[in-house]
Amino acid sequence: MNYRWDWGILLKDPYFSWIASGFGWTCAVAILAWIIALSLGSVIGVMRTLPHPVPRAIGTAYVELFRNIPLLVQLFLWYFVVPEVLPREAGMFLKRGLPMPEFWTAVVCLGFYTGARVAEQVRAGINAIRSGQRQAALAMGLTLTQVYRYVLVPVSYRIIIPPLTSDFLGVFKNSSLALTIGVAELTARSRQIEEYTFQGIEAFATATVLYSVVTFAVMALMHMTEKRTRIPGLISLEAK
Amino acid sequence: MIRTFRTALAAAAIVLAGALPALAQESPTLKKIKASGEISIGHREASVPFAFMDQAGKPQGYSVDLCLKIVDEVKKELNLPNLKVKFVAINAQTRIPLIANGTIDLECGSTTSNLTRAKQVDFLPVTFITGSKLLVKKGSGIKSLADMNGKRASVSSGTTNEKAFLAEVEKRKIKVETVMVKDHPQAMLNLESGRVDAYASDDVLLYGMISTAKDPGQWEVVGEFFSYDPYSLMIPRNDSEYRLLATRTISDLMRSGEMASIYNKWFNPGPTKINMPLSSDLKKAFEIQALPH
Incomplete structure (x- = not known):
């Protein structure tokens, strides 16, 4: 294979601004999806640990549904199928009415998918707390809501920070699938540069570096959060 | 012992290399085809009627027919009547990298010949204008x-x-x-x-x-x-012998009028009823590119 290297291409316009805007869209998709995932995942995760069977069943159904379908299939379902099964008006809104429908479809899809994973982490975190704590809190006269609000949730979140980091990183990496429905994020832009200039190796190497930068930043952020929120004598980080 | 074995091996290699046709030595693509006994053709899957799938899932179309003509010529040139044809599905994004990195030896789809692409691949004569x-x-x-x-x-x-x-x-x-x-x-x-x-x-x-x-x-x-957009078939770059063989095949088809009949088979009206009779521009292009021997 005779390849002609040309790193300078990445500094030329429009390629430089393509990479920059692609990076911006990647971060936008990932961060918004993560906000959805974290809020939805927390609610579903808590539901799966409640004593009442109905919320438990709903939570389980949600997790099984969103965890067991490949992400790419989910993306196509959200993009191609959901607007068609909705009433005509609502479908058209999803397809045309929204500004940037592809972007929001990707955000929602990624958020719901990652939400199922976050829910499992939250459930695992709550279940990891010895049942004595829950019983003690109830015995002190706290209501169930208070037990969750003041005892179970704050402690379980501290326990699950390390596994949550993986999901936070995953949301950035999975955001690259958005290109299949036409979101011009980082990977899509790298491909476009390859198609215009055939300098694919340079474009994808740059994308790799940018993905690494953002994932290292996430790791640092999560590590900092873990350190700052730890309760002495409770979390495994203390042992280090 | 090892030394004599090596010498013998070297001698055998020289003799073998001499026995191969001169052409196969000069052309990296033909050499590769000869060594593997297989030619890889990249085809589009839904570029109707240039390259698309039939009911049985086999690639067919105008460009595919032209590619198979080139394969016939390669068989003759290398004296390999049983040359295997491997079809590789490609898309708009993969077609150029796959030619450039040698995965496919010939691309039959609906590719516009342009100068940026020509930095990575070689184009054969124009076979369609759109x-x-x-x-x-x-x-x-x-x-x-x-x-x-x-x-x-x-x-x-x-x-x-x-x-x-x-x-x-x-x-x-x-x-x-x-x-x-x-x-x-x-x-x-x-x-x-x-x-x-x-x-x-x-x-x-x-x-x-x-x-x-x-x-x-x-x-x-x-x-x-x-x-x-003038369409051409693509082949790997820097391979004049292979390029000459393929160009000759296409030129011959244009001169003999076979090109027009292959065209009519797919476009006039064609199996998909596309109904595009040979335009005067394309007819002229065929005549001009039918280079004499």
């Missing part, structure tokens, strides 16, 4: 690109149409939201679901899409050409 137009739903009110202001359009990423469309939109200072798609079927899905108002591609491919659509009467191709 240009970019818009596919829209009948009654959409869109008659040309000028009517696209404020509308949404799909373009296939990695195509010359994408470039031409974006450049034209910029030149006319109109606002068009573009949605990138991977291939023609995805573009059709976007059109059918009403997600976009138009799809910009080569007019012949648009007619091909209409001919295979669920409801052909519903669609129309509109506007003036906003780019000019």
